[in-house]
Amino acid sequence: RKEVEQDPGPFNVPEGATVAFNCTYSNSASQSFFWYRQDCRKEPKLLMSVYSSGNEDGRFTAQLNRASQYISLLIRDSKLSDSATYLCVVVTPSYKLIFGSGTRLLVRP
């Protein structure tokens, strides 16, 4: 089983839609969790950290479910500029930052 797994997508949604991505991790003792965004041929950029209590930043909401070992990212009111690959990152008990395979989002007009 992979350490971090994501649905590769693509998710093809119209502007204004709400879309959610999930990411599962295998090690229950994992330390920290993040969502990154990566545009084509660019570096990953930190989107948000994921806290146990959940956190929100504008149209983006991240949640952590330790019992089921998954994190989620919800994007409301999708914009064309949200089109990108969304990568979850899990920090393992040995402090390795491990990326999921990424979920591709396409927002169409």
Added chain:
Amino acid sequence: DTEVTQTPKHLVMGMTNKKSLKCEQHMGHRAMYWYKQKAKKPPELMFVYSYEKLSINESVPSRFSPECPNSSLLNLHLHALQPEDSALYLCASSQSWTENTEAFFGQGTRLTVV
């Protein structure tokens, strides 16, 4: 704008060449990372430095040799690479290795081995 700077942005090298990738950050971060990313794949961890000491080596072949001359600089020395080593090499830094681990990435060096 990224505060992690990588040079060069593009590099083409022959299999017998020796080259180095450079990474610099001025955020006072004490952990620095090298990742390798192939097309349509996620970044894969190669090395982690914490306080200028190598903390993680993910069984990377010895033709890749990392070096951390000081807390702001990270190099990756390349020697006798293979065409399959062609990839985007990403450097990242975080405040610390074990806490506040939000990592910030440089723009990467796109390496082609011919």
